[in-house]
Amino acid sequence: MKVLRFILQKEFRQIFRDKTILAMMFVMPTVQLIVMPLAMNFDVKNVNISLVDHDHSTYSQKLISKIASSGYFRIISSDFSFKEALMHIEKEEADLVVEIPSGFERNLVRDGAQKLAVSVDAINGSKASIGGSYLNTVISDFNAGIDINIRNINKTPSGVIDISFRNWFNPMAEYKYYIVPGILVLLLTMIGGFMTALNIVREKEVGTIEQINVTPIKKWEFILGKLIPFWVIGMTVFSIGLVVCFVVYRIVPEGSIALIYLIASVYLIALLGFGLLISTYSDNQVQAMFVAFFFMMIFMLMSGLFTSIDSMPTWARIISNLTPVTHFIKVVRMIVLKGSGFEEVKTELCYILAFAFVLNGWAIWNYRKTN
């Protein structure tokens, strides 16, 4: 323990001496959080819809006017068949087709449930799928409205419209709520993955690691000595990020902040372990940089940060689940947007814990004081 204190003292001294790195640590989260969501603003305003109403009932009319008045959609046509509506998509006039089946009103009132078909143009995928999730929100809203009406009339159980869209619990239907937490994750990932790897490999390059390896320092002391300082920095950056989220975007996590911190800290340990692991396999900073970059790219692309995991083929989904980032993003979005509690994120937390153990264990195992 005493030895660990000496190591920590040395690490902190070195970190705080390097003013560029220090500045980067604090400028990076702020700038990235402010600039990236702007650059990646996929907010979609005018989603074009082709309607096929087979029901022509009061309810279907209500739903249509609800959609039209939401402000996000433009109804460009009312068609008699799905085929006709599809023509509009083919001509790139429409992004979505909403098909209201006959018996919509009857089934909703009688059975309390009704399916609704929403078809999305997969070519302009992002616009259409975001439009799809907006529509989802509108329909849920409508659903709630029906609920009350039905109760008032004949006290039957609430009507449920079954919709196949995944809902991100993004009630304002604005993209920033989706992307900003993602960038927070990205930040933590970069810090965790790169900082430790580069730091240790630098000691290898300069030759000071040899001087460390010839001392009786225990492996765990050395590893903890590297983990703890970067963990502290990572959590600081994460906190700054949360503040920026609030100040700039007014995003306040729906769920518990303590829970977010708990999960972020475990996640950071996993990613730091990943950085350590890379450092034990590389001899110089260029190597470490390339390897880290390679994995970071995979992590970013496969994690569902910018793309939907649900739309990935099975093999990609398997890879996706094998990256810690995927699980962390999921949890952060669940807590920030949906307000999920411990029970709901338990499984994901276990995944992240497993990553933390495996990556750090592997790193300690592969770190050799004698070659």
Add this chain to the structure above:
Amino acid sequence: MEEKAIICKELTKQFGDFYAVNKISFEVSKGEIFGFLGANGAGKTTAMRILCGLSYPSSGTASVAGFDVYRQQESIKKNIGYMSQKFSLYENLTVLENIEFFGGVYGVSRKEIKERSNDLLETLGLQKESRKMVGELPLGWKQKLAFSVAIFHRPKIVFLDEPTGGVDPVTRRQFWDMIYEAAASGITVFVTTHYMDEAEYCNRISVMVDGRVEALDTPANLKHQFSADTIDEVFYQLARGAKRSAD
């Protein structure tokens, strides 16, 4: 029976089919200053790293301070100091911070560190520089500091890999005064050098050629054996047949 600080038998290190160290055998007594000579690429650093527990031998046996180099590297490390060929104190830490760190990881208490570093700075004449970054010091001072740090925790044996490489003659003399002082306090000194005048300062020297120890004795005996006036001459006779060029 006289106790030995280092015992080496047929110690070998292979890289692929290349024998960097080829069946070297020697013993170093406690308190001795042992010079480990050899041309560039002879295998000195490789052998020294094995003895320090930094690298596994391929075959042969060796024990350092009574501990086996295959299984007890961490015990060896508690009992030795090592000054590597490449300067390896932290350049972005101050003189005091380096002393504190390395003292600390060897288990010297904070109080002891404080006392000993005061003495140390005084003998080195570095009091004014104690808060300077090590990277800013001139080479001679760096090397003296590195040596002082290597024996700061009072090890039984200190390994010095070309400690005076690139250092001016005056500083080299001072450096050897420090080595003598350490030896007088009971520390066994295992040192490599390319300066033949320094070899004369050693109690015994060995000369390595292409991974093998070709000669081992006191400087006087070696000169006698090779009918030479200087160690320089002895070294030349032995090393001119070397196949390995500078690496």
